[in-house]
Amino acid sequence: MNTTQRRRPELAGFLRGRRARVTPADVGMPPGLRRRTPGLRREEVAQLSGVGVTWYTWLEQGRPINASPQVLDAVARTLRLDQTEREHLYHLAEVPYESEPELPAQTVSAEIQGIIDALDPRPAAVYNSRYDILAANPPYRDLFFVSQTLDIGVPNVLWTLFTVPEPGCPVVFRDSELPLMVATLRSAYGRHVGEPAWEDYIRGLSAASPRFAKLWAGGDVLPPGPRVKTFRHEAVGELRMTSVSLSVDGMPECRIVAYTPDDEKARKGLAVLRERRERLWPPSLPAATASLGSQSPMSPTTWGT
Structure with missing residues (x-):
C-alpha cells in the first residue's frame, strides 16, 4: 500500500x-x-x-x-x-502546508533556562534562527564573553563575529567558520523573505560588515548541524569544541546549542574557567550569585558564538 x-x-x-x-x-x-x-x-x-x-x-x-x-x-x-x-x-490531503510566519522568539522559559544551566560544565545557549542569543549558562559566558561586544549593543552571534576585531574574536578559524554560519542563516531566511525585521537585520549587518555582505551575496544555504570548532580564550588558549544543536518544543526556529570538549586540553581549559568563576562568585556571596544567574536573556554577558 x-x-x-x-x-x-x-x-x-x-x-x-x-x-x-x-x-x-x-x-x-x-x-x-x-x-x-x-x-x-x-x-x-x-x-x-x-x-x-x-x-x-x-x-x-x-x-x-x-x-x-x-x-x-x-x-x-x-x-x-x-x-x-x-x-x-x-x-x-497531500496539500503543501505553509504556516503563518512567526517572529523569532526573544525569551526563554524558566524550564529551558534550567536545562541549559544543568548542562554545566558544558557551555550552552539558546539561539533563534537569526542567531540572537536568548539565554546562556555560566560556562558559556565563561568561554565566549567578548568585552568589545559591550560597545556593539546587539546580543547576536553574527554581529559579534563579523564586527569584533580578529584578536578579540573567540572563533579561531573565521575564514572557514563564518561562511558556514551565514549559509545556515540563509537557510532560515528563506522562510522570512520580505519580513521587515529580517530585512532590517540583513541590511544592517551587511552595512556593518563588508565580509558578511560578500558571503550573503554568495547565496549558499546549509542546515544547522554538529561541528568541531576551535575557540580562543586569553586565560586558557585554544579549545576544540563540538557543537550540537537541539530543537526546542514550543519555540519554532530556536535551538539549544551545547558545546562538548573535543579533547583533554579543552576539558581542562573549561575546568580552569569554572574555577576562575567560582573564585569570583563563591557560594558565600548569594547576592552576587543571584545577580549573575538572573541576567536578562539579552544581557551583553550572554554574547558569544
Whole structure:
C-alpha cells in the first residue's frame, strides 16, 4: 500500500472525528429533530464551507479527489480546527502546508533556562534562527564573553563575529567558520523573505560588515548541524569544541546549542574557567550569585558564538 492509500483512510477518520465534536449550536444553527449524529451532518459542513455536498462526502470518504488550500481552509474553519489540526489536515490531503510566519522568539522559559544551566560544565545557549542569543549558562559566558561586544549593543552571534576585531574574536578559524554560519542563516531566511525585521537585520549587518555582505551575496544555504570548532580564550588558549544543536518544543526556529570538549586540553581549559568563576562568585556571596544567574536573556554577558 502506497503513502496516498494509507493517508486517505486517516483523512476520512480525522474529518469524521472533528465533525462529530462540532454541534449545530457551535456554528449558530438550530439543533433540528431526529439528529442521529452528535455533531454536524456532512451536508451542513459542506454548506458552511461553501463546497458541494458530493465533493465533501467524497473527501470524508477518503476518495482520491483534489483539494485546494482555499477549500481546506474553509473546511478547517467550519470544523474549528486549531493550527496543529489544520496542518495535519493538509498533510493527510497531500496539500503543501505553509504556516503563518512567526517572529523569532526573544525569551526563554524558566524550564529551558534550567536545562541549559544543568548542562554545566558544558557551555550552552539558546539561539533563534537569526542567531540572537536568548539565554546562556555560566560556562558559556565563561568561554565566549567578548568585552568589545559591550560597545556593539546587539546580543547576536553574527554581529559579534563579523564586527569584533580578529584578536578579540573567540572563533579561531573565521575564514572557514563564518561562511558556514551565514549559509545556515540563509537557510532560515528563506522562510522570512520580505519580513521587515529580517530585512532590517540583513541590511544592517551587511552595512556593518563588508565580509558578511560578500558571503550573503554568495547565496549558499546549509542546515544547522554538529561541528568541531576551535575557540580562543586569553586565560586558557585554544579549545576544540563540538557543537550540537537541539530543537526546542514550543519555540519554532530556536535551538539549544551545547558545546562538548573535543579533547583533554579543552576539558581542562573549561575546568580552569569554572574555577576562575567560582573564585569570583563563591557560594558565600548569594547576592552576587543571584545577580549573575538572573541576567536578562539579552544581557551583553550572554554574547558569544
